Amino acid sequence: MPDSHLHEPRDSTLVDLHQDxxxxxxxxxxxxxxxxxxxxxxxxxxxxxxxxxxxxxxxxxxxxVSDVAVVHPAPAAPTDDLVLPGQVQAWNSAAINARTNGYVRSWLADIGDHVHTGQPLAVLDAPEVDQALAQAEADYQTALANRSLAATTATRWTQLLTQDAVSKQETDEKQGDLAAKTAVANAALANVKRLRAMQGFERVLAPFDGVVTARAAQIGALVVTGNLNAQPLFTVADVHRMRIYVHVPQTYSAMLHPGIVASLDLPEYPGRTFSATLVRTAGAVDVQSGSVLVELQSDNTDRQLKPGAFTQVHFHAAGSVGTMTLPGTAILYGNDGPSIAVVGADGKVTVRLVKIIRDDGNVVRVTGALNTGDAVIDSPPDAIHNGQNVHVTQVLPAVTAAKAGARAK
Incomplete structure (x- = not known):
């Protein structure tokens, strides 16, 4: 039977792959x-x-596009209270030592006594000085007698020279002897004055008006001058006005200047404050402590402030105009200084430099190109840069100094 496909019509456009x-x-x-x-x-x-x-x-x-939390800057308070520890010191304080060797015969003032300039505090026995003074006075009298004789001799020889009874050489020798005897007498007098001054040191006197704050003098005790390990016989302090010294950290030193008023809190007077005024600063940062030493002064008419006392000093410093407060976590620290990252309305970041006026830890007072309407990123990453896109997911409440103090407590 012939194959059926031989009778099927063929499409002339198809290619028969089986065709040779x-x-x-x-x-x-x-x-x-x-x-x-x-x-x-x-x-x-x-x-x-x-x-x-x-x-x-x-x-x-x-x-x-990172998710960020932002905070709005808050205006700083018009005044800032800075509290730092201080030490109260007397207006003048003198450690009184003996200027001559001897024994304490008696002491005439004790701790707490009010003394006046030149008032005797103690009397010493210095027999060596007394005897040396007696000998020096005798030597002075001998020198005066020799000078008197030399003066008489020189006068006579001068008269004889006018009569040609003696030579000019002999007359000059007599005049020279007078000059030498005069010099010896002057030296003897100076020694007498020195020993009289040493004898005067047998009476220990108060150098100025004040109060005796320490006494180490004991009757019969040997006093040796020049002994560096010896205790002063007395310490006298002038307490009519007091000095208060405070070490101010470098961060806060720009806030303080002469004329600022401060108040003092002392533990022995709860609820009472004393007024003080800042009068000078050291003007240099101590390398070891990183602080600036400042001095305040306070009137002490009622004698309530005591030398050596500890006090809390409240500085009432005026806040800087245009100062804003931010969380400490919002500050970036780079090679160009402290800066902040601000989010614009388009979601892009702008990095702005700021100046830190005061750092309280969790709250920082800054000045710069910022206002209360700026959205400042809290805890920005170190790699944040200008033009970076971010997405604000949270707006944190503004932080003020009062809130910071409450958190610290």
């Missing part, structure tokens, strides 16, 4: 088919790659 063709034509047709397939596969790959890149771009852009 020349080798070159078959290879050409096969290459065309492969090229078309490759183009289709390549197009599909490019389309898939473009879709993947677009997806990754959207994902990366979304990841680059």
């Amino acid at each position: 063709l020349p080798d070159a034509a078959r290879l050409k047709r096969l290459g065309v088919v492969i090229a078309v397939g490759a183009v289709i596969i390549a197009g599909a790959g490019i389309a898939w790659r473009s879709h993947s890149v677009g997806t990754e771009t959207v994902t990366a852009h979304a990841a680059a």
